[in-house]
Every structure is written in structure tokens, then in C-alpha cells.
Amino acid sequence: MSQAYHAPMLTHPETSGVSMRTEVEGTVAEQASGRVVNDEIWGHIYFRSDMWDVIDTPEFQRLRELKQLGATYYVYPGATHNRFEHSLGVCHLGMEQALKFRAIQKELGLNTFDIKAIGYAGLCHDLGHGPFSHVFENEFLKRAYAQRAVSYRSHHEEHSVKIWHRLIDNNELDIEDAMIKRVSALIESGLDSSPLTGEKSFLGEIIANGRNSVDVDKIDYLKRDARNCNVSISCDLRRLIQHTKVIDNEICFRANNCNNLYQLFHDRGSMHDRVYTHKKGKAVEYMIVDALLAADRAKDYEYSNSITDMDEYLRLDDSLLRRIELERVDESDSHPEMKQAQEIIKRIRKRDLYRYIHEYIVPTRLMADYREVTAEDVVACQKADGSIPGGLRKTLW
Template sequence: MGALCNHDKLSSFTSAHDRRFSKHVHDNVHGNIYLDPLFMKFIDTEEFQRLRDLKQLGVAHMVYPGAVHSRFEHSLGVYWLAGEAVQKLQAYQGLELEIDPFDIQTVKLAGLLHDVGHGPFSHTFEHAFLPQVLNGSKWSHEEMSLKMIDHIVDEHNIEIDSESLKKTKEMVVASSEYASSESMKEKRFLYDIVANGQNGIDVDKFDYIVRDSRACGLGCNFEFRRLLETMRVIDDEICYRAKEYLTIHKLFATRADLHRTVYMHAKVKAIELMVIDALLKANDHLKISSYIDQPAEYWKLDDSILKTIETAPDQELKESRDLILRIRRRDLYQFCNEFSVPKDRLEHFKDITPQDIICSQKNSSITLKEDDVSVSNVRINLTRGRNNPLESIKFFKDFESDEKFPIQDDRISHLLPACYEDRIVRVYSKKPELVEAVSEAFENFQLKTYRMKAQVHDTPEKKKRRR
């Protein structure tokens, strides 16, 4: 791993801000993005270029045709916004905060590399596929990003000082369980720019909210530039002008709307469930899960794994191929019914399983099997579970004030939400002919378990039954 002396470090920092040595690309969200030489060394590697083959929204493009943007362009966007954020703080409070070129470089590098360890199909691979094949052991794309960063530096002999590399990696995992509060004592506010574990306001969200909304043809009235222009560090914490309270609320509300209308769309989830099943059936033969053990192998894993399965002649992959063919022909798992978990049951609610549904079957000529049913347990919140993320944010009155304070919702508007999380259970039938049986079993489950009237949503099959 290369190391630079202090003189070389200073030279590299100085040249990094000279655009004569930079390349630029035109981004459809942020305009011209300038890429300094050090960052190009990371970008021009097969490990980073892999991000071009990871769709930012997984399989959502099969419902929203425009959602074909990649983690590559998102990573460039986060790199650019991370630089803008720290440079604005330097311009407004540089002497006070002692922000130096070293800080700017590490924050930008963290923005660039924050997703380099991401798996295929958005979060489906990490949260739905791997838990079923790893027997309870945990794996996260944040931790994989750290391994990939080290691998890139070593494999491509990138000259970067060890302290800069260490800080970059700490910033990448700042919002995860791998973060160490010990390492973040100095200039703590820098760690909240890319991945904010304190309150969820970070440039990662700024980029994907605007980018995803645009790609899906949805409106977005969240103005992240207002926050970039008005944020201020008080007592080592990024704070926001009090009058921007509703701007911040729009950030979280827009994110929740994207979850409801795009990320958790009923048909998107149906396709995800089929992709998961296809990967599970192919795993023994292709050893897909083994890719996560070594960065040298992991970079070869991307969304193209579906095409590999689809075109392989191996008999062992026939079941997986058949599932992918069903997706291509729009023969999807059939949505049967859903219900929203009541507010008073959210705290102790446990995910519903296919076993729960089939055990609730009554008086049917068809006996359901666990493999006939698929369940999607959807969670939509404002980033802090059932808690209000705005309670973790500090505000200031105006730029002459050095006092920071929280703001309660009821001081702003009585129209703001009283509950901050939705849990929705959706049930799907894997076979069209079983929709009616699965729907009835799900209604029985609701009545038996929650002692409430089942919240029935009409499906074509239910309408036929009432005729």
C-alpha cells in the first residue's frame, strides 16, 4: 500500500484543486462534475467500473422503464455533493473549523467509494438473499466497501497516505454498526456529510432522492441546495437554520414517498421475490454467495448474474431459468392481499412468514404448501424507525447566533405526522391458480391473529367470486 511523505501529500492536495489536471463529465442531475487525478485512479479500475452494471433501483426498471441509472453515476453524484458540502463549510467557517485540503479530499473520496461494496439488485441481495444462505451470519455492503477499498489500493498500487485511507473508510461506515466513536472524536461533523448516523441528513440521500425521482418521472420538490447553503457547524455538529425545518421534513417525506411508490411498489416486490427465488435455486450450482468472501472475486458479481443463469444450458439451473423466463413474460407472482399493521401493534410486530399463512387455511379443497406462498414485509419510515428523525436535528435561529436547539413538531404545524413508520404485509401466490386459496388463508390469518376485520383489497379474482 503506497505511502506519501508530508511534502508529497501537500503537493497532491494542491494539484487536486487545479482543474487543469482534472477531467470532467456531464451529469444529468448536477451538471459538470470535475474529477481530480487521485479520484480518477480509483474510478479507472475494474472494481469501480463494476458499478456501471449495478442498477441503482434494482428491478424497479421493470415497472418504471426510466429507472435504469446505475450506482456508478450515483457515486459520482455523491462525490460531487460531498465536495460541495465540505467546501461550503470551509468557505463560511474554514478558520473556525480548521478545515484543510486533507479533510476535503477524504470526504470526497468517501463519497466516491461509499457504494463500491454494494451487491446486485439494490438491497435485495443483502437483505433478502444472503440471510437465507448464510445461516444467520451478518454481511453488509458497508463492510464490503472497506474490503474493496483496500483491495483497489493494493491491486492497483494507488499512492495514498495511510491516514487519508483510514479516515475515508471511517466516513464510509460512519452510519453503520462498524463505526467507531473513538476514531471520530476529531472534527466529528465531517463524518456526517456522506453517511449520517446521527439524524439521516447526508449527501447520499440528497443525490439518490433527486436522481431516483427524475429517473422514475416523479416530481421532487425537495431543495437540497437550500440545506447546503444554510448548514452550519456548532459544537462539532452540523446544524440547520430554523426556518429550513419544513425543507428537512420534505427530505424525509420525499424519501418515504419513493419507498411507497417505487422501491416498495407491489409489482416491484413481486419481481424481487422471484429474483430471490431464482438466486436461491441457482446458488448451489453457481456458488453465488461465495463471491462475498474475497474482493478479488466479488467485483465480478453484478446484475448480469440473471443473464448468466438465463442463457446457461446447465440442467441444474432449469428452475432458475424458468423463473427468469416468467419475469420476462410478465407471468409474475400474483398479489393476493395486504394489510397495514395497526399503530398500537408496531412495537412488537414480527415479520409474517409463508408458514403463518398456510397454517391459517380452512375448509379448502386445495392444500397449500409453504412454497406456494411468498410474503413481503414492507417497512416505510423516515429513516429512524418509529422515531421522528427531526428530533435528532439541531437548529439555529440565524447566522449571528451560536446557540443550537431542537424543534418539536407541534411548534411547526399540527399537520405533520403523528406516527413515523408504516408496516405493510403483502402476500403473493406463486401460482395463478392458487390466488383464491392464498387470499382466503391470509384473511383467516388476520382474523385469527389480530382479531380485527380483515382489510380486503379487491383483486380480479375476488371480484369474480362475488359475481
């Protein structure tokens, strides 16, 4: 966890409301061309014209078609929010925190370039997501490449950077090379291979904190997800942003805010238990992946190969399931995979979901010998002797 500091946090007229906002609004003409969004979480938030230049592009507007929580919508009907509004929220919070640092810590030398870079990174950090939230990247692509015995490594942050570059080129945006490079580094700052270094590397912790994972991305999605799923969380998320300070090039939290930090992780754990890993939601996710795998084989691996072709990748969104469902199938076709995919989707529509059997927490001491559980293991585990092929046995604790 970040180190804590004990100095009192002083208020500053430039750290709130309009006074702080005008630091990056620029000229009167630029202010006139900006627009205000009435966000369900953060209220009225202002974006200047250069941010709208990015927002009003096909690459960014695609985020409207990607639900933030994917299959969770099948369990929580209110979870209709998408990555578009989340990205607006992250941009707003990120710039707000950067402006606070600029106002109260002049020694950091933050300038308009830094603030704008944070804004762009907040907007574009999720451009690389595929359909159905993390399911496409973490489940579908992983299994699709494993079935083909092809090595696979992919992070949506890397796709976000590629699409960020493409967005600029395709829409002929006048953004300098130094800004493009800085934003790319900020987007990837949460990865182990983060290219962000130097005296202002703490800026990477605002959007994607790879050191302790407390960042404005998490703050926005926790509050937004909880609201739309009608689940209560008790952490004062806004206070976490307000009571921070940069020490030794790291974002730190006031010592008396430790309980609030604890509550943040408690709330995140609660959201994982109640929402993100809900057993019915996971059942739908597994069924979506199985449908995608079957359809992918029927389409000569068009979907899994899309990560190497950004033109194809950007055509994918949450409508993919409906497209598969409506695909014409020739009954004489020698490749029945598309029909198989459609049958799985039909089961989802009729809520004939995969059955939940059991969950198993693998003790740390057994992780070295742990292997993937197969269908045969599940069946064998129900036998009286508890034997499992391969030498595994049921263990009681």
C-alpha cells in the same frame, strides 16, 4: 433531528462555483490532468486527477453494471441510471459541502486532507453493493444463510471498505495510510459501530448521517431517482446543503429551513410508496431472489459464499440473471435447481409475475409476538373463519 440555528447565513465568494473548487485543485499541473463530467443532475462537475485515479479502476468501473434501483427498471423503464453516476454525484456534493464549511467556519480547521477524504468516501461509499440494488444484501443473502441455518451479518458499507483497500493495493495507488484509514471511517460513519470519533467527527455526517439520515447520499439519490423515474419531488435539495452549519460537532440546519426538511422526508416517503416498493417491482424482486436461491444451491452456494471472497464478489453484477438464464442444464442432472431458476427468470421475461395479495401493517403493540408470514398463513387467511395456524387471527381496525 439536528438542532437549528438562527444566525443569518452570509454569502462568501469561496462557497460557490470556481472560487470554491480551486481550493482543492492544487497546482496548475494537477488542474490540467483533471477532467470535467457533464452530469444530468448537477451539470458540469470537476474532478481532480487523484479522484480520477480511483474512478479509472476496475473496482470502481464495476459500478456501471449495477443499476441504482435494481428491479425498479421493470416498472419504470427510465430507471437505467447506475451506482457509478450516483457515486460521482455524492463525491461532488460531499466536497462542495465540506468546502463551504471550510470557507465560512475557519475555526473548524478543515484542510485539504479532510476535503480529499470526503471526496474519496463519496466515490467509494457504494463499492460494496451487490447485484440488483439492496435486494442481494437484504433479501437474497439473508434467506440463503437462513436456509442453511448459518449465522449471517453483512453491511454493504463493510464490503465497501474491503474493496476500497483492495482498489488501492491492486492498482498501486499512492494514497497514505492515514487517508486510507480516514476514508474507511467515513464510509462506515452511518453504522452504529462507526469508528469515526474526535473533533471532526461531523465530517461523517456529510456522506452517511447515522444521526438523522440527512446527507448528500440521500440528496443525490432522491433527485436522481425522481428524475429518471419521471416522478416529481418538491424539496429544494440544494438549499439543504447550502444552509447548514457545524455546531457542537454536528451538522445543523437553519430554523427557517424546517419546512424544507419536512418536505425531504415527505418526498422520501412518497418515493418509497410510488417507486421503491411498487408492488410490481417488489414482485420482480421476490422472483429474482427465488431464482438466485435456486441457482445458488445448484452452484454449491457460489453466490452466497461470495461475501467471504472479494475476488468472487467483484465478479457479480446485474448480468448475473442473464448468466443464470444461459447456463447449460443437463436434463439428466440430479439437481434441478438451475432449471427451476431459469423457469422463474423466464416468467419475469414474459411478465408472468407473482400476484399481489395484500399488505399488512403490524401494529407496534403486536410486534413482540410477530412472526414471519408463511404461504400456509396466506392461504388460511382466505378461509371463512379467518383462522391462521399458530394462533394468529385476522384483526380488523
